[in-house]
Amino acid sequence: MSFFELTEKCQQLAVVTNERTYTYTQLAQQSNKFIFNSTQKELILILTKNTVQVLASYIAALDSGHAVMLLNYDINKELLAKNIEQYRPKWIVGDINISGYKSENLLLTRIDETSNYKIHADLAVLLSTSGTTGSQKFVRLSYGNLRSNAQSIIEYLAIDENERAVMNLPLSYSYGMSIVNSHLLAGAALILSEESVMEKSFWEEVREHKATSLAGVPFTYQMLQRIGFMKMDLPYLKTLTQAGGRLNEKLVKVFGEYAQQNNKRFFVMYGQTEASPRMSYIPHERVLTKLGSIGIAIPGGNLTIDSETSELIYKGANVMMGYAECLEDLSLGDELSGILYTGDTATVDNEGYFTITGRMKRFIKLFGLRINLDDVEKKLEAVIQAPIACTGNDDKLVVVIEKEEQMGHVKENLERLYKLHRSAYKVVILEIPRLANGKTDYMKLKESCL
Amino acid sequence: MNVEKLQQIFAQSLEIDAIHVVDELTYNSIPEWDSVAHMALVAEIEDQFDVMLDTDDVLDMSSFAKAKEILAKYEIEFS
Incomplete structure (x- = not known):
């Protein structure tokens, strides 16, 4: 049983890199170079990079039913x-040397062959929830999860084999x-790139390879606006998608209007x-009338609001x-x-469009990195x-201290612990507002800082 | 004058020591100069020199030397 079934799409274009293109048949040939033979289900660690080899190894791993x-x-x-020691993957894909593993080309195999663990039959992918050293936790996604979400996305974005993302x-x-x-399940093509929109070469790739869609997190859209994306002539580019945190309403409006005037589609999504990861999206023709919302549930999904907690x-x-x-x-199942339970609080309008009003737990997302405010405070x-007290939104982390002499120390530690750029946070000196019970009044704190 | 000013802007935006701000300093060559810092850098340059940079210039500003060259087009002199 193969997950991607590449060979069914044979001569269609699958991958474009700066060096060459690959049809689905050729991509399958690349993927067949990775042989993950074992009598039992194993864990494969892939150190991801947007190259055809890494993509091929990912396909091979899922097509062979491993995790x-x-x-x-x-x-x-x-x-x-730490992760390798803890999870003991049988194989590692990456340009790296690791003790206890023998390497051949990009593939490392564990020398100690004993595998006295059991991996659940449904488990497909493990994704980390946070990039910081403190609280590493993985999300367990099943083959069914991946297939279902990909199908929903294909449906609402209307991805077909002519797409080049x-x-x-x-x-x-x-x-x-x-x-x-x-895109692979839809038989569409991927333009693999390691460049950011800030680089000139990125736009050369977009033009040369006739990219039809572009995906970005809020920061990408800030950059796009900054570099004057709206003035660029990109006739093949038809779809823009945005996810990975809340994009401020002003920018949603700017890009929504741009899309409308230029016969393009702009999708604001939530997940x-x-x-x-996808849960909701705003149908592109509604983006300007539903500013600030996260839209409606994806096909096959359902959103509700808890009447007690919102x-x-x-x-x-x-x-x-x-x-x-x-x-x-x-080894655990579902x-x-x-x-x-998303941890977000929301409201819904009479047309079924949802709007996030806050978070149950105090998380913010900076440049796609999830930061737990309580965690920052504790550390x-x-x-x-x-x-000390922390507040913030998806643009900025705000740390409040009461004495100025701690300023340098706080900044130093913030940068060391979270590798934050100075523009991503500010430190404010303020008497921390308290509730009657002595706890920090976060509502008031947010009001006075943001 | 303007060279020192630009050097200071680079040092502050990239959070590096001013002595490291030399002509050969290029985008992505040090971890400090990533896309996040680049945004801050461009904003700071526009603020302090009171200019609005074009798309191509923002993307082209890939080294300290290049930054001086680009700003020269906006009638900011560096010699």
Whole structure:
């Protein structure tokens, strides 16, 4: 049983790189170079990079029914070592040397052959929920999750074999993975790139390879606006998609109007890695009338709001099996039964369009990186030994301290712990507002800082 | 004057020491100069020199030397 069934699409264009193009048959040949033979289900770690070899190994891994852990190749070395030690993958794909593994070309095989663990038959992909060293947790996605979400995406974006999507997001990131899955299952083509929209060569690729769609996180759209994307002449580019955090309304409007005037489609979408990842989208023709909303549930999915807590709840076949925090967890089956409590609070209008109003837990997303505000508080408090409070939105993290002399120390630690650029956070000196019970008044804090 | 000013802007936006801001300093050659920092850098240049850069110029500004060359087009002198 093969997941991608590449050979059915034989002569269609599958992959475009800067060096050459690959038909589906040729991509299958690349994928056949990776042989994952074993009498039992194994774990394969792929260090992702947008090259045809890495893509081929991902296809081979899923087509052979194993489980794949995806981590980006530039992952922190300590964290990589920790994951390898903890999960003991039988194979590792990457341009790297690891003790205890013998390597041949891009493929590393564990020397110690004993595999005394069991991996659940349904498990397909493990994706990390956070890029920081502190709280590594993996989302367990099944083959059924991936297939179901890809089918929904193919349907609402109307992806067909003429599509040529730029794939410049990491495959280890759920948004990037969903682009690969949906396009390969639709028989469309992927333009593999490691460049960002900030580079001139990126736009040369887009023009030369006649890209038809572009995907971006909020920061991508800020960059696109900054570089004057709206003035570029890109006749083949027909679809823009946005996910990975809330894009501010002003930019949604700017891109929505641009799309309308230039006969293009702009999709604002919402998801979480836990939902493989897509849950909702705004149909492109409604984007200007539904500004600020996350749209409607994807085909096959269902959104509701908990009447007591206002929490947004998603139901669908794409909801993860559960989390994994250790090797033993890989033997677990589906723990959620297709129901995901998103942790976001929302409202819904009379046409069924949902709008996120806040988060149950205090998370913000900076440049696609999920940051737990309580976690930041705890970590900083431990080093500065003084009252501290964090707030923020998807543009900025705000740290509030009460004494100016701690400023330097706080900044130093923020940059060390979270590798944040200075433009991504600010430190404010303020008396931290408190509730009657002495706890931080986060509502007031947010009002006075944002 | 303007060279020092631009050097300071680079040092601040990229969060590196001003002595490392030399003509050969190029985009993506150091971890500090990534796309996030580039956005901050361009915004800071526009602010401090009071110019609005064109699309091509934003994308072209791939080194310190190149930045001076581009700004020269906006009538900012560097010699």
